Amino acid sequence: MEPAITDKDIAIYQQKIIELNRLAEIGQLSAGILHEIKNPVSFVNNFSRLSNGLIDEMRELVGKPLSELSEDDVADERELLETLSKNLVKINENGKRIERIIQGMLAQARSEAAVFEKTDLNQLLEEYSKLAYQSVRAEDREFNVTLNYALDPAVGNVSIARGEFGRVIVNLVNNACYAINEKRKQQVAGFDPVISISTRRVDNEIEILLCDNGIGIPEEIVAKLFQPFFTTKPQGKGTGLGLSLTYTSIVDTHKGTISVTSVPGEKTEFKILIPA
Structure with a gap:
């Protein structure tokens, strides 16, 4: 036995x-x-x-x-x-x-405890979102999306765990690219793929919005998104850990909040708030 x-x-x-x-x-x-x-x-x-x-x-x-x-x-x-x-x-x-x-890249590879350092947050968002997008493009050269940025200069340098926060952005952009690609396959007339990323300082917090105009997420699934091993992707396309680790990083490591709103067939928006 x-x-x-x-x-x-x-x-x-x-x-x-x-x-x-x-x-x-x-x-x-x-x-x-x-x-x-x-x-x-x-x-x-x-x-x-x-x-x-x-x-x-x-x-x-x-x-x-x-x-x-x-x-x-x-x-x-x-x-x-x-x-x-x-x-x-x-x-x-x-x-x-x-x-x-x-x-x-070195920060991504390290597995030790998160180290906080003053970081140009706007610069990090732009660089990691482009890295994630180009990673998707490397696997599918027909995939294209417009990255729109509205980054508030007042955000400035923020104390974050750079490598870990970079993984958060990579996960969110990867998911946004997946949602957009699925909508592209539906051959929706006049569809113009866009991922919008914005920042602004709100009192003592920094607000980050990441929105895509992909297939959206049904309401009954939104509540499960941050559960470990839960995924809406087909077998072999996702581990169900990306958003779970993203939630842990934002809430536990960075002492912030993350929420998601979605309109099926139209858009999905992630909202992150972290201490300034």
Whole structure:
């Protein structure tokens, strides 16, 4: 007779499944990261090449005797220095963007306790939503959606667990893409796929709204969305852990709230409130 499965065994199995789900998310993100990192790398390469050309031009000017330098030469030198300075700023900006993407990937891979740090929340929302979208696009090149942002600059830096909050955004955008893709398959006339993300500061809280115009969610299912292992997706398309972990992160880790409203056939909106 086989030994009975205890509550401890179940807890261990659930933790293993959660860990596997997290690793699967990291794998799914990889394609999006490759796409998102391609643009800043191209910027760095192009501006570096252009800057080398400017330096060659400056060498020619510097090589002239001072007595032969005209006013035009001096003006050209100033213009070259100004352009070179702007190029270096662009290289620095895109280098930092690459660094943020890599740090985000490393934060996703870490499994230790959440570490809170001051983070540009608007920037994080934009970067992780694009990563999630490009990950979906990597699996289905015919899938397209418009990402609309209305991000309040007053939100500024917020103390969050960056990697964990990034996973929240990835989960929500993945679900939004799935809902939109299902509606696309219905060949609805005039359908224009859109995911809208907005932020605003409300007293001592930050409000984040993420809305899609996909297939929506029936009312009887909305109440079950955050339950562990509950999923509306077909077998093999979802573990039922994404929204459960999202709820845990927002409510337990970040001491906030998350709610969802939906109109079947029209839209679904997630509303997150976290302390500012």
